[in-house]
Amino acid sequence: MMLPVLLLLLSAFGPASAWIPVEDWESGNVTASVGESGQCVCHVFLPDTTFPADRVQHMQQVSKDLILEVEIQIKKMVSYEGKLEIYLKELKDLTVRVAMLQSSADNYIKLDFELLRIELREFEALVSQLKDSFNSSSPMFDSLYNEIRNMTLIVNQLETYDKSNLDVIRIEFAKLQKKLEDCQKEQDLIKPDIGNCNHTGIMSLSKPLVVQVNAHLNAGFQYGGWGKDSKPVRGYESMYFYGAYSSPSVHDFYLYSDYEKLILRSAFKQHTIPNGWQGTGNNYIVHGNSIYYQRNSPFSMTKLNLTSSKYDYRVIPAASTKFSYSYSDNQNLDFAGDETGLWVLYASEESKGKIVVAKVDEKNFGIQDEWKTGAFKQLAGNAFMVCGVMYATRSVDLNTEEIYYAYDTKTKEERHLNIPFQKFQEKYSNLDYNPTDQKLYMYNNGYYVSYNVRFNRE
Ligand SMILES: *[C@@H]1O[C@H](CO)[C@@H](O)[C@H](O)[C@H]1NC(C)=O
Ligand SMILES: *[C@@H]1O[C@H](CO)[C@@H](O)[C@H](O)[C@H]1NC(C)=O
Ligand SMILES: *[C@@H]1O[C@H](CO)[C@@H](O)[C@H](O)[C@H]1NC(C)=O
Numbered sequence: 001m002m003l004p005v006l007l008l009l010l011s012a013f014g015p016a017s018a019w020i021p022v023e024d025w026e027s028g029n030v031t032a033s034v035g036e037s038g039q040c041v042c043h044v045f046l047p048d049t050t051f052p053a054d055r056v057q058h059m060q061q062v063s064k065d066l067i068l069e070v071e072i073q074i075k076k077m078v079s080y081e082g083k084l085e086i087y088l089k090e091l092k093d094l095t096v097r098v099a100m101l102q103s104s105a106d107n108y109i110k111l112d113f114e115l116l117r118i119e120l121r122e123f124e125a126l127v128s129q130l131k132d133s134f135n136s137s138s139p140m141f142d143s144l145y146n147e148i149r150n151m152t153l154i155v156n157q158l159e160t161y162d163k164s165n166l167d168v169i170r171i172e173f174a175k176l177q178k179k180l181e182d183c184q185k186e187q188d189l190i191k192p193d194i195g196n197c198n199h200t201g202i203m204s205l206s207k208p209l210v211v212q213v214n215a216h217l218n219a220g221f222q223y224g225g226w227g228k229d230s231k232p233v234r235g236y237e238s239m240y241f242y243g244a245y246s247s248p249s250v251h252d253f254y255l256y257s258d259y260e261k262l263i264l265r266s267a268f269k270q271h272t273i274p275n276g277w278q279g280t281g282n283n284y285i286v287h288g289n290s291i292y293y294q295r296n297s298p299f300s301m302t303k304l305n306l307t308s309s310k311y312d313y314r315v316i317p318a319a320s321t322k323f324s325y326s327y328s329d330n331q332n333l334d335f336a337g338d339e340t341g342l343w344v345l346y347a348s349e350e351s352k353g354k355i356v357v358a359k360v361d362e363k364n365f366g367i368q369d370e371w372k373t374g375a376f377k378q379l380a381g382n383a384f385m386v387c388g389v390m391y392a393t394r395s396v397d398l399n400t401e402e403i404y405y406a407y408d409t410k411t412k413e414e415r416h417l418n419i420p421f422q423k424f425q426e427k428y429s430n431l432d433y434n435p436t437d438q439k440l441y442m443y444n445n446g447y448y449v450s451y452n453v454r455f456n457r458e
């Protein structure tokens with residue numbers, strides 16, 4: 001930063017003065033005189049705005065500090081090479097590490113490490129959970145457990161180093177998560193109830209699995225959604241979607257071929273919504289390889305077919321823009337996919353703000369049936385469908401949410417429930433069930449969060 005400024009000054013005043021006769025200097029802010037020993041003395045008066053001497057001095061200091069900082073970082077890098085083992089032994093005490101982390105210039109790194117640690121804790125809990133439910137001391141679990149332990153150590157050590165390590169950690173994480181997924185799949189084989197509605201409703205939710213902050217690495221992108229296709233087409237069973245922004249407006253979607261790619265933020269496709277088709281409200285889902293979202297104008301349910309990249313829309317005349325869920329504005333149309341198909345939840349003047357459950361006929365893209373529930377939309381945090389039953393949530397406190405209401409479209413019966421679950425952050429803008437893995441996907445104040453759902457079986 002310093003060098004170009006100095007060079008500029010030299011070229012402006014040094015060489016130029018040689019070309020200008022002394023007499024011509026007798027004007028303005030430059031004067032010249034002959035010194036005692038006959039040398040030429042020039043006085044240049046430069047106003048502060050042209051030559052900020054004090055600021056230059058400050059910059060020199062800053063630059064010195066920066067050079068020092070760079071030297072420190074380079075030293076760290078050099079010693080890091082091939083010295084990982086030594087560092088592993090030198091576990092610095094927590095306060096030092098926190099201080100160093102706080103002085104880190106890159107907030108994303110801080111955030112990532114914080115998340116990695118949360119993730120590791122979640123992993124640990126999940127693995128021991130899985131282990132318990134398996135009731136076995138399988139070597140697979142033992143090695144997974146050890147790997148998590150090792151990762152914790154490495155994360156703690158690497159947090160003060162450069163960003164490139166982060167990608168290494170991310171890849172390790174993706175591998176770890178893949179193994180965990182395989183474990184869960186193995187468990188699913190033992191309990192083959194995916195797609196089966198042979199139960200009497202939700203019993204409980206697991207602890208939240210905080211996957212990571214959104215792909216923009218921007219915790220300010222509070223409005224968004226993520227998840228998987230609730231009725232994937234062949235070849236896209238592992239696909240994930242994501243979209244978010246700093247306001248409830250919806251203008252692009254990202255698609256990832258699998259979990260690893262999601263973690264690495266490596267999308268295979270970005271759909272930027274063309275002018276006029278932009279949406280709002282963030283209660284979108286992917287179902288049958290189409291994204292269903294709420295279009296702004298005309299206010300309507302809209303479908304982006306990911307196979308053909310074509311857009312289509314339908315106005316729902318009764319649906320009102322007056323009623324949203326409690327955490328975010330503009331959530332007027334909430335899409336949901338379950339074992340029985342595609343749904344859209346909304347509230348109307350006629351329903352007096354209570355949620356109406358509408359079944360969407362996917363072929364004709366129309367409403368084929370509707371049910372009025374007793375849940376006031378504005379009191380609910382969000383709602384989702386499982387096996388033709390609508391579940392509504394509400395806030396208990398900053399860290400706790402509960403499923404408090406259920407409406408069964410088959411029996412037209414409503415039930416009041418009290419199924420609490422933990423939140424990672426207070427507010428969330430998207431909560432949806434996915435029947436292909438029986439998980440809930442939540443976009444929790446910028447973070448990807450998911451829950452395993454357990455059902456009552458008689
Ligand atoms: C001398 O500097 C003053 C500001 O300090 C400026 O307003 C003025 O135009 C300068 N005179 C010449 C001849 O550059
Ligand atoms: C768990 O495993 C132990 C020993 O292998 C066995 O005695 C016990 O009955 C098992 N418990 C369950 C709930 O399967
Ligand atoms: C964990 O680290 C220990 C010691 O560094 C090593 O012996 C072990 O193989 C590692 N385990 C796994 C599962 O990576």
Ligand SMILES: *[C@@H]1O[C@H](CO)[C@@H](O)[C@H](O)[C@H]1NC(C)=O
Pocket residue numbers: 196198457458
């Ligand atoms: C449904 O559950 C009951 C009780 O657990 C069981 O007897 C029955 O076989 C199950 N039916 C199906 C289709 O899984």
Ligand SMILES: *[C@@H]1O[C@H](CO)[C@@H](O)[C@H](O)[C@H]1NC(C)=O
Pocket residue numbers: 288290305306307308362
């Ligand atoms: C999407 O487009 C493909 C190709 O045109 C078509 O076969 C499919 O039925 C469409 N899906 C939906 C849900 O509109």
